[in-house]
Amino acid sequence: MNKLIAFFLIIISFGLFSENKTSHLETIVLGSGCFWGAEKGYESLNGVYDAVSGYSDGFGIRPSYREITKFKNKFNDNNFAEVVEVTFNRQVISLESILQHFYEQHDPTQLNRQGNDIGTQYRSIILYNNDLQREIIDKVTNEFQELLLTAGYGKIQTQIKPLDRFYKAEEYHQDYIKKNPNGYCPDHSTGVVFDKSEIPVIDNTILQEGKYILVIDSEDYCPYCEKFKKDVVNNYQGNIPVIYRTGRELSGLSIKTPTWATPTIVFIEDGIEQFSYQGYMEPELFYKALGKFKLGNTEAYDVAFNKGTDARFCKEYQIFKNTPDGIFVDKLSGAPLFDTRDRFVSRSGWLSFTAPVPNSTYEVPDNSYGMRRTEVKSVSSNIHLG
Template sequence: MKNISFITAIALVSVLTFYAVAPKSTEYSAARTTSAQTPNDIEAMMPKSQSTEKMPATTHLESIVLGAGCFWGAEKRYQAIPGVVDAISGYADGKNVSATYREITKKKHKNNVNNHAEVVKVIFNSAKVSLETILHSYYEGHNPTQLNRQGNDVGTQYRSTILTSNEQQNAIALKITAQYQTLLTDAGYGKIETKISSLTEFFEAEQYHQDYLAKNPRGYCPDHSTGVKFTADTDETKLANKKIDNSPLLKGKHIVVIESENYCPYCEKFKKNVANDYKGTIAINFRLASQLKGLTIKTETWATPTILFIQDGKEVFGKQGYMSPEYFYKALGAFKLGKSEAFNVAFDEGTDGRFCKEYEIFKNTPDGVFIDKLSGAPLFDTNDRFNSKSGWLSFTKAVDGSVIEKPDNRYGMVRTEIRSKTSGIHLGHVFPDGPNGQPRFCINATVLEFRAR
């Protein structure tokens, strides 16, 4: 056993010595990846700390509390609006009255101005549906000219009320109310009695009231609406109304970035740090959350940016929030390269096999530029290519400002690693033994693409 261990040790020392003094044809020591290409599983290929990480984002979830008579029918109506995340029945706008159904329906509170109103808390994605659209549905769904009643439902608990969360909502509510008043007046109706004020506290109703009509399809749901409608043009924001053709996204691989109609600091940060310099072959497409028609999306889009990797119109991987260049290119690498030799080289500092297929293709290309396989950034020019007879692409220099150099002391050797400046992927190493005293950039072909001049 001792003799075997001794022989093994001698062999190991010999191997390390060979790599340390190896000629040009053996300057790479990492083993070639031989695993076959498999379907993308981006989540599994991302580091766990990154795949579960919550990204900074601009949140577009808002809520407003609306009273329009019996909350059962109102809740169902709001839930049907695209972009509404949830509608919760409850009580609000009361004082010195217990917020329970049993209490607010007592006869003594029928005319009590301090009684709670039956209301619905509407939680919505403002990047997908505007507050204006929700308030249009609100006014069209009941008769706001009736005071403390809706049809045969009489009492202060049935009053028409809008309880806002901020000054902006209050201003929008006043604007929409004025618009609807004009429409009602033209139709022969009287003054709107809806009370608009700030929400102080919302009390969720008992569980049996939640989704009541879904549980009881034949339950009480009277229609007290006036029949007066807003015009179609006022139902959509100008950007949401813009015609968007998603048919090109139904074939092949694409990146979709959900941005905001309004200012989104993390969207701007992503554009500055990633998108503005991106020239990759998989296009980045910017959309609003309301402009995803025809696409199959799994990730929630109420925060911006939301970044989606789509294949044949279906989401493969998505993430809410800002992606750093490092995170974005790791996700893009998994999406574009899969579990391939190229992915291993790019992100695990692997090495192409000598004289690999890509090398044989790229060693004699026409005049042009070799680009980063992910970012599309120019890296090396054919004018600087030479045949080192090593089995790896060799260049005397990189395109100015395109790469970064890092010390690499692995495997008992002192080398200088080369990475792409834009994507950060591993490209190869640089050695001081090029022609005529120039450097020799020894580069893996699998992480490059070629663009003819």
């Protein structure tokens, strides 16, 4: 005979991680004169994961600050350029936005200089990684050229090339302005800016009260997102809502976990992340996390995942023994488990049924404690039923 119990589950640690994820981190290498101020500018952008000062696009000399600043290399066409390697989460900020910032923060019409910084090391340059980046670069460059011409400026001198290799600059150059707040950081911008249309902000007010399962999805194709939706979300009928957002739609929420991997499943309460999981979650792992989130570390949790046993004639038994006709469901997945029409009085002190709802449970041999028994588990959430 099967007995119905409460459905809870085990504690898991914060920030669990899976290899089954789609990364949305992307890099671009940009040179716009002195890299100190440029690095600081990129780091201020929401969605930029990292900005590293360095050298690129040189040949025949050593990529070091001492070497590229020698007088003999000042007008050497093979000199390395001061550049910044920008790593960004394209779910939060687009390459187009990065490039708009690049053009707005310096004067790309100057050749081999920015203001009083003169020499080939200060050339304006974009070094791309693939053809798709090149298409976006050409689009943004052409748009800015039109804006510059309208404002009375000349032709853009920015070099656009495929990236060969990036060399990280010496450590004292990294975060230079942060270490030296009064350090050299001139403004060479033209004052010409792009006309940026406002992106509507998603209203997350509803997520700031109560519990929600927040799935951070991709704006483009993400195979593991589709698999999670197919294997878990499409079958989920629980009463904690599943809400989808992209990385740029989290306004008003307190999310600690980086959003560059999708899917990222975040369990939030009153708008605040409680814990999360990066990458694809198989159904069993998802329901373990959901159980912790929904009901915590209780006796019922022990029953559901540690094969514990609730007391005979417990409070739940008294509540449910005389319920009207209806269906008992899995408290986590919401899937139907037992029909009250199959209930009978076993006098065991536990709710008992002659049969489950078809295809809702499965049985596992249990030979623990020197006994031969049969364990009944839920198909949907894999929790222990009796």
